[in-house]
Amino acid sequence: MTVHVSPPEANLDPEPLLSVAGISRFYGERIGCQDVSFDLWPGEVLGIVGESGSGKSTLLRCLAGIDRPDEGEVLFRGSGQPLDIYSVAEQERRRLMRTAWGIVHQNPRDGLRMDVSAGGNVGERLMDRGDRHYGKIRERALDWLQRVEIAENRIDDRPRQFSGGMQQRLQIARVLVSEPRLVFMDEPTGGLDVSVQARLLDLLRVLVRDLGLAAIIVTHDLAVARLLTDRLMVMKDGRVVEQGLTDQVLDDPHHAYTQLLTSAVLSV
């Protein structure tokens, strides 16, 4: 006797947004990352954790189109045909990075133009995308500044007049305003005070959910990973040693290295 009304079949997308196969990058003899493969589906948030030097940032740079891997391929299914991002022309890859992707750098100075106003930083991405109507661009820029909790009267200020936390929120607005399908984040809360981190994390969590973004987040902070990600990959010495649902990996770690990582966390 079941009286539950079955909810409608969820729209589980039939195809992954990103398919990564056998990615390796070497620095001479040294391994950056080796033989990494995974699929990422629309709306999924994947965390990459591991200590510094484990290869997680190298991997992110390969995935995001910044550094060409020595082996392997990255297939992106934005619309229509899957695109092998390293076999297309440089120009095509750059266009993709400007429109369908977004990259949030650990240091906001790497993602912002420091001599351009806050409004200009956000509006620029829209112009890159082809928007030309000044009034609409300013309106959308304003809307996004509000969403990341930057007061309206700061729109003409330059990022260097902002605190670190505000700069990071501005960078996030700049990345998300063009409505990317996939966002890469490298330690998005690194270098911020704990109280500022909490606010930023909450903001990211809500934005990712509301926009249905797929995201790949590199972090060494397991609490950040637990709050923001659906899935985790644990990296050590350039290789993925364990992966799965975030709460599985953190609550029932199987690999020796993951057990070490999770047991090293001080809880407050």
Add this chain to the structure above:
Amino acid sequence: MTTMIHVENVAKHFTLHNQGGVRLPVFDNVNFSVAAGEALVLAGASGAGKSSLLRILYGNYRPSAGHIHITHAGRQIDIVSAVPRTVLDIRRRTLGFVSQFLRVIPRISALDIVRDPLLARGVDAVEAGERAKAMLARLNLPERLWNLAPATFSGGEQQRVNIARSFVDPSPILLIDEPTASLDAANRDVVVALIAEARAKGSAIVGIFHDEAVREAVATRYLDITDFRKAA
């Protein structure tokens, strides 16, 4: 009656690689099923593996062997081998976990926490808000707290927010771990009533209850985990 959970030859051991590779066996060859409308209460001494089993059913712990077939949207899916996004979909629509601990998210109000599962299942915002308020009221959470983030609430208040969230729209399967641990008698009775109502609506329930009165009020069947412990 529809079988909602079918557990097949499940075993669990933990290997502690950083403590000399110690291997801790928990249980072996666990087999049982739970149908819609049943409440199976797990029995066994502390440390027997009741919570571990509950976490395995939720896809949180990974069993060392065996399968857990969950009836999800009319199909049986093995949650042990399912890919992460399928596990998340099963949890969103079919499988709820009620613990005594609330995972507090900074800046989210109690009302939003309770409303969230309704929104995720497509209930409109106004109705979701009304149902969430009714549930918080039923669990005697003072109205002045509803719009505050629970980080500063007492343990019992946080626990009631968590219970409200779990029972505002009970999942077809409810896994319940000590829900009444720090509640007073009045609120404990509310929880017992909520569990009974969910069961009457067809939820399949698997739970752990230390309080004997609660256990007897809730259970339609018992399973002693000790029976599955194997000699190490």
